[in-house]
Amino acid sequence: MARSTRGTDGERIEHLAEDAELALLLEVSGTPKPGNVDRERDYPDLRFEHFVAGAVRARPGLAALAVGGPLGEGFETAVAGMSRQSGGNTQFGALLALAPLVSAAAGDRLDPEGVRSVVAETTVDDAVAFYRAFDHVAVSVGEPPADVDAPDVRLGADAEPRLRERGLTLADVMAESAPVDGVAAEWAEGFPRTFAAAGSILEGSGPVADRAAAVYLDLLADRVDTFVASQHGPETARSVRDRAAAARDGEVDPTALAEEFVERGINPGTTADLTAAALFVALRRGLEV
Amino acid sequence: MARSTRGTDGERIEHLAEDAELALLLEVSGTPKPGNVDRERDYPDLRFEHFVAGAVRARPGLAALAVGGPLGEGFETAVAGMSRQSGGNTQFGALLALAPLVSAAAGDRLDPEGVRSVVAETTVDDAVAFYRAFDHVAVSVGEPPADVDAPDVRLGADAEPRLRERGLTLADVMAESAPVDGVAAEWAEGFPRTFAAAGSILEGSGPVADRAAAVYLDLLADRVDTFVASQHGPETARSVRDRAAAARDGEVDPTALAEEFVERGINPGTTADLTAAALFVALRRGLEV
Numbered sequence: 001m002a003r004s005t006r007g008t009d010g011e012r013i014e015h016l017a018e019d020a021e022l023a024l025l026l027e028v029s030g031t032p033k034p035g036n037v038d039r040e041r042d043y044p045d046l047r048f049e050h051f052v053a054g055a056v057r058a059r060p061g062l063a064a065l066a067v068g069g070p071l072g073e074g075f076e077t078a079v080a081g082m083s084r085q086s087g088g089n090t091q092f093g094a095l096l097a098l099a100p101l102v103s104a105a106a107g108d109r110l111d112p113e114g115v116r117s118v119v120a121e122t123t124v125d126d127a128v129a130f131y132r133a134f135d136h137v138a139v140s141v142g143e144p145p146a147d148v149d150a151p152d153v154r155l156g157a158d159a160e161p162r163l164r165e166r167g168l169t170l171a172d173v174m175a176e177s178a179p180v181d182g183v184a185a186e187w188a189e190g191f192p193r194t195f196a197a198a199g200s201i202l203e204g205s206g207p208v209a210d211r212a213a214a215v216y217l218d219l220l221a222d223r224v225d226t227f228v229a230s231q232h233g234p235e236t237a238r239s240v241r242d243r244a245a246a247a248r249d250g251e252v253d254p255t256a257l258a259e260e261f262v263e264r265g266i267n268p269g270t271t272a273d274l275t276a277a278a279l280f281v282a283l284r285r286g287l288e289v
Numbered sequence: 290m291a292r293s294t295r296g297t298d299g300e301r302i303e304h305l306a307e308d309a310e311l312a313l314l315l316e317v318s319g320t321p322k323p324g325n326v327d328r329e330r331d332y333p334d335l336r337f338e339h340f341v342a343g344a345v346r347a348r349p350g351l352a353a354l355a356v357g358g359p360l361g362e363g364f365e366t367a368v369a370g371m372s373r374q375s376g377g378n379t380q381f382g383a384l385l386a387l388a389p390l391v392s393a394a395a396g397d398r399l400d401p402e403g404v405r406s407v408v409a410e411t412t413v414d415d416a417v418a419f420y421r422a423f424d425h426v427a428v429s430v431g432e433p434p435a436d437v438d439a440p441d442v443r444l445g446a447d448a449e450p451r452l453r454e455r456g457l458t459l460a461d462v463m464a465e466s467a468p469v470d471g472v473a474a475e476w477a478e479g480f481p482r483t484f485a486a487a488g489s490i491l492e493g494s495g496p497v498a499d500r501a502a503a504v505y506l507d508l509l510a511d512r513v514d515t516f517v518a519s520q521h522g523p524e525t526a527r528s529v530r531d532r533a534a535a536a537r538d539g540e541v542d543p544t545a546l547a548e549e550f551v552e553r554g555i556n557p558g559t560t561a562d563l564t565a566a567a568l569f570v571a572l573r574r575g576l577e578v
Contacts, residue, residue, distance in 0.1 A: 014349055022345045025314070029328075029338055039318075039328040039337065042496070048328065049318055049498045053578040056311045059348070060303055085578045207331070209338045289342040289374045 013106070016066035017059055020102050022289070023280035024055035024091055027272060030212030032254045034220070034247065035228075035240070035261035035268045039209075043262070050087025057081035058095060065102040071122055072129030072170055075099040076136070083137040092139050093227070093273035096130075097183045101191065101280055110284055112190035119187055122170035124163055130170050131159040142230035148176045182226040182270035186277070193219065197278035201287060208279075208289050216275045217254060221245035225268035232266065240266055302395070305355035306348055309391050311578070312569035313344035313380055316561060319501030321543045323509070323536065324517075324529070324550035324557045328498075332551070339376025346370035347384060354391040360411055361418030361459055364388040365425070372426040381428050382516070382562035385419075386472045390480065390569055399573055401479035408476055411459035413452055419459050420448040431519035437465045471515040471559035475566070482508065486567035490576060497568075497578050505564045506543060510534035514557035521555065529555055 028051040031038040042048055061078025065071065078095045100122075104114040135156040144152050149166055150173045151159040163173075177184035186194055197215045204211040221244040229237035240261070246252040261267070279287075317340040320327040328337055350367025354360065367384045393403040424445035433441050438455055439462045440448040452462075466473035475483055486504045493500040510533040518526035529550070535541040550556070568576075 018345050018348070022342055025341045025345065026338060029341060047496055047498075049315060049496060049578050052314045052318060053311060056307050056314065059307070207336055207338060209336070289338050 013063070013066045016102060016105055016284075017063040019283040020062040020066070020098050020280055021055050021059045023098065023276050023283060024058065024094055025052065026208055026212050026279050026289070027094065027216075027276035028052070028055075029209040030216060030275070031209065032258040033213050033216045033272065033275075034244065034254060034258040035266045036216075036272045038213075038258075041258060041262065046087045046090070050085045051090045053085035054082040054087070054090035057084045058091065061095070062098070062102055065099060066106050068103070068106045070126060070129070071099055071103050071118070072126030074103070075126075076129040076133040079133040080136045089137045089139050091273075091276070092133070092137060093183050093269060094276040097186060097191075097194065097273045097277035098280055100187065101194070101277060105284055110281065112192065112195055116190045119171045119174070119190075124167060124169055126170035127163050127168050127173050128157075128160045130173065131155065131163065132157045140227075140231070142180065145176075145180065150176045180226055180230065182223070183273050185226075186274065191277070193223070194274055194277045194281060197274065198281035198285065201278060201282040202285060208287065212275055212279055213254075215278055216271055217244055217248045219274055219278075220268050220271045221248045225271045227269040227271075228266055236266070240268060244268075302352070302355045305391060305394055305573075306352040308572040309351040309355070309387050309569055310344050310348045312387065312565050312572060313347065313383055314341065315497055315501050315568050315578070316383065316505075316565035317341070317344070318498040319505060319564070320498065321547040322502050322505045322561065322564075323533065323543060323547040324555045325505075325561045327502075327547075330547060330551065335376045335379070339374045340379045342374035343371040343376070343379035346373045347380065350384070351387070351391060354388060355395050357392070357395045359415060359418070360388055360392050360407070361415030363392070364415075365418040365422040368422040369425045378426045378428050380562075380565070381422070381426060382472050382558055383565040386475060386480075386483065386562045386566035387569055389476065390483070390566055394573055399570065401481065401484055405479045408460045408463070408479075413456060413458055415459035416452050416457050416462050417446075417449045419462065420444065420452065421446045429516075429520070431469065434465075434469065439465045469515055469519065471512070472562050474515075475563065480566070482512070483563055483566045483570060486563065487570035487574065490567060490571040491574060497576065501564055501568055502543075504567055505560055506533055506537045508563055508567075509557050509560045510537045514560045516558040516560075517555055525555070529557060533557075 029039050031040045037048055039048055058078040058081045060081055061074050064077055065074035082091050100115050100118045104110045104118045134153050141153055151162045174184040174187040178188040200215050201211050224237040224241050228240050247254045247257045318328050320329045326337055331337055347367040347370045349370055350363050353366055354363035371380050389404050389407045393399045393407045423442050430442055440451045463473040463476040467477040489504050490500050513526040513530050517529050536543045536546045
């Protein structure tokens with residue numbers, strides 16, 4: 001590498017975008033991850049290869065964040081790239097979790113305090129770009145709560161006038177979603193679950209993909225998955241959490257649980273998103289593949 | 290994508306590097322690929338995740354080729370990046386097969402004639418960079434034939450004086466290896482097997498990873514794998530070819546063959562390299578994931 005003509009800054013930035021993409025790929029490589037596509041489990045129309053293409057094509061947006069570009073715009077570019085595959089939405093939530101982490105890393109402040117600052121610094125423009133991102137791909141979302149200021153995300157780019165009128169930043173939008181969305185909750189709280197999970201990955205041993213699967217199960221056992229809750233209701237979400245705890249504790253075979261969740265149409269997508277985010281933090285903190 | 294601030298050229302270049310990386314990832318995602326790591330088969334110290342990291346980290350070198358940079362330097366940069374994972378050599382041969390194809394695509398001439406031109410235009414500097422690439426990672430190579438001009442690749446950067454003294458271009462070096470190396474043979478002949486395999490992939494249907502596995506088996510059944518020949522001798526290589534033909538023709542279960550090859554230590558790496566190259570050509574010709 002001594003012969004590289006790239007400066008240290010160039011290499012650092014390149015490695016940042018690489019690590020973000022690699023986190024997405026390692027997440028989907030971990031198996032079994034009950035309820036999600038992984039390297040041994042495809043759905044008929046949503047396959048491992050769609051996640052691979054989504055990660056590869058999200059990279060320009062991740063690179064825009066790695067050079068310190070505006071968060072909302074970088075996120076939107078990443079989503080637009082991710083969408084260039086035929087499986088539909090693969091990593092919208094994971095990119096939303098990664099975006100402030102990559103921005104924080106770009107500013108050499110990848111810790112809870114630093115990410116809190118990145119979130120606090122988001123603007124109305126970031127919120128507008130976030131809404132635009134919904135125009136690139138069909139994202140499954142629940143009905144919005146009645147008592148919030150933020151426009152329905154399904155408006156996409158058309159939400160811009162309302163966002164500007166109300167002066168809503170992306171941090172404001174996320175704070176409103178925090179009670180019903182596990183990724184938004186991380187935004188609002190400084191990514192506590194993400195940083196804790198990154199620590200577990202770093203303390204683990206063995207293949208990284210196996211550690212990713214283990215931390216996914218830990219996260220799923222620890223708290224209800226908000227995506228499952230929005231799709232199937234709180235009772236199902238709690239039962240999924242409890243089944244995951246049983247698998248984590250060795251009372252249920254995780255592979256059998258994976259088959260069970262697929263049959264029941266249970267997809268704990270938010271937990272997979274946080275797993276990707278945790279892998280990114282772990283990679284930045286020295287995790288070796 | 291209409292909102293992108295990138296020009297058409299920038300996007301085209303980005304998509305080129307993306308497709309090259311994606312080809313590497315789709316190759317290793319195809320299963321079963323008897324004798325090679327795939328998404329369902331790890332070796333103890335060489336795992337799926339090493340190939341994933343190798344592909345992600347090769348991208349800066351692939352991007353250098355995509356902007357029309359010197360072939361040897363782009364290849365060396367890709368190999369240096371690929372080597373930043375703990376599994377050792379994952380994709381040296383695949384990158385060597387991809388390099389002239391990416392360069393040809395950068396010049397809008399990704400066809401046999403165009404690749405022949407790219408090869409013919411290689412310089413002594415390209416050869417020097419190619420030798421330097423061997424310093425980044427331990428590549429398993431056979432003993433060099435006695436009657437060749439090209440220095441032993443194991444010299445790495447130290448080969449430079451001899452290359453310059455003899456005025457050997459990278460095309461010269463590859464031509465000398467063509468009889469014993471399937472990737473070098475493609476270089477020498479305008480990539481006939483690669484383009485034919487790309488056609489098969491495009492004509493196929495169903496998941497891309499399955500098509501990659503099918504074309505791998507076709508290639509392996511069609512001609513002896515030179516990496517197997519260099520490691521185990523020509524007789525074993527012929528028997529591997531014949532076993533692959535039996536699997537292709539439905540007489541042997543490919544998954545059972547995969548187990549058999551792993552047990553026998555048979556690793557048809559060159560055939561996997563050409564599969565990655567064929568995937569790249571297919572992606573450039575409209576293959577959708």
